[in-house]
Amino acid sequence: TMGRITIFSLATCPHCKKAKGLFATKDWEYADINLSDYPEKRSDMITAADRTTVPQIFFNEKHLGGAAEIEALDNRGQLDELYAEMLRQPDPTDPRLEPPAYTPRPQPIALKAEAEQFNIGDKEYTYDELMAIFLRPKAEGGVDIDNRTHYFKKYPKCFVGSQFTDYLMQTFHIRNRKEAVQVGQQLCMSQLFHHVVHEHGFEDDNLFYRFQVHEEKAPLNMSKIWKGSSINEPMVALRGLKKQLGAVVSKHTDTDGMVDYIAVSKDPDYQEFHAATSELQSFSLSSMPIPVRKAFCINMYNMLVIHGYTQLGVPKGTIQILSFFGNLCYRVGDLDYTANEIENGVLRGNKNPPTAPFNYFKTSDPRFQTTIPGGDHRIHFALNCGAKSCPPVKDYTAEAVDEELRISGQAFCEQDTNLHVDLANRKLYLSKILSWYGSDFGDSDEEIARTLLQYCRGEKAEQ
Incomplete structure (x- = not known):
């Protein structure tokens, strides 16, 4: 074939998606080397592009840069010319630009927790099935959830114990009240809901209860209570x-x-x-x-x-x-x-x-x-995704976290928005992150500059 576009990308990088989107609008095909699947190709990208961020885009063996550079070339009308020129040349022969022909190394797959089963009346329900019934609008057969007041104190998004007993009897055709209360107690002990101030178990009384999913002040991972030990590393x-x-x-x-x-x-x-x-x-x-x-x-x-x-x-x-x-x-x-x-x-x-x-x-x-x-100090390179490109590491691993942070440091310092050398005035301009957390990098300006130097490559390092 004649000519090939090669993109080094990451599965979840918005800048990569943007560059691919531009090629899609032009109906241009490209070979995608996905570093999420093939992290071993990272070093090929870094040596071929002399850049450490993604995406990196090549027309044959000509390196064009990242998403921002591609957009600029397109705005100037030069991208189509470069593409036409690329089609007149044979495919690249540089092995670093060769997409892997083998399947990615398998990653251990996280096991899913078994869905808890609840017996109500004569039927079994999973947690999801029950919550779908409970949380329907009241008019469509859901629980009467409302903001309620007790002694001038407001309790948002809660329901009343005795009304819930009635509701269970009607909705699940439970024969007597005692059995409905036992179901309520089972659901409460399974932590689907709790007493609003955690003072009572479930009682057939004028007490307020709230579903765990409605806890507004709760941590984000507390819409469900995890039971038992972990099932994954x-x-x-x-x-x-x-x-x-x-x-x-x-x-x-x-x-x-x-x-x-x-x-x-x-x-x-x-x-x-x-x-x-x-x-x-x-x-x-x-x-x-x-x-x-x-x-x-x-x-x-x-x-x-x-x-x-x-x-x-x-x-x-x-x-x-x-x-x-x-x-x-x-x-x-x-x-x-x-x-x-x-x-x-x-x-x-x-x-x-x-x-x-x-x-x-x-x-x-x-x-x-x-x-x-x-x-x-290297965590600052890893905690924020840049405005124009991403560090080429999205998932840090316990085995290689030091090497991964070093690469993210290089990717961070490569961008002029983060670190810029003004040779004429002998000044070093740093991004807000580096200014705010300067003390993590050193106690004086000179020490901070020396710490950052180890992440600079090529021309920047010499300056």
């Missing part, structure tokens, strides 16, 4: 969850790389992911070795933020953003961690953040045992 479970979320988000990302989070939140696949995050309740951070804990917490933080955008909406403005990261949380084991606590408490070794003058965990706090001693 922590890293395997988390990779499975991230993959689930990534697939739904990708489905609702347009060709410009913009995500429709409202559409994501309504997708049944997202609902399944949201319930499945309850497995995080079965892990313990303190029992993980440091490399596992580091990789786990980076991946969990990145997942939590997207989960939060979908469940709560994308925050706008400084106040909303501060509140978002300060409240958004997961329960791991029996301890709650907000996004800020994962970042500053665990990954930065319990250092105070730029927005607060105090350390996150007191020594008496059980979460203090989960901090990573001394922290690691």
